[in-house]
Amino acid sequence: QVQLVESGGGSVQAGGSLRLSCAVSGYTYSSYCMGWFRQAPGKEREGVASIIEGSPSYADSVKGRFTIAKDNAKNTLYLEMNSLKPEDTAKYYCAAANGRRTFCRGGYCFPSLKGADFDHWGQGIQVTVSS
Helix, strand or coil, rough: CCCEEEEEEEECCCCCCCEEEEEEECCCCCCCCCEEECCCCCCCCCCEEEEECCCCEECCCCCCCCEEEEECCCCCCEEEEECCCCCEEEEEEEEEEECCCCEEECCCCEEEECCHHEEECCCCEEEEEEE
């Protein structure tokens, strides 16, 4: 049984940083897609970042500020968040796919940021950024 457990959330002032961690168990597909999503109250779930074997993709809203990384030896997925903005406030979810889910653009393929492509989800953790 796959379990994803997020940690590292909390409250921070605008411009600050947080690092989210996702401890993974029961999932051994190191070459498959994993990612981070978020959902703010009254808004749809948004793909934030995803990764396949070290190759990442990011939502335009977080490019240059967030970094996704995976440590296969520790079975942990990370999301380093810098220069946080109030609009980053949301519940953040770790997710894992049962495959190499990608989207292609301009002749290149990238890890998926589409929630429907992911099969396993964590409970989520709150991130609040105050101005």
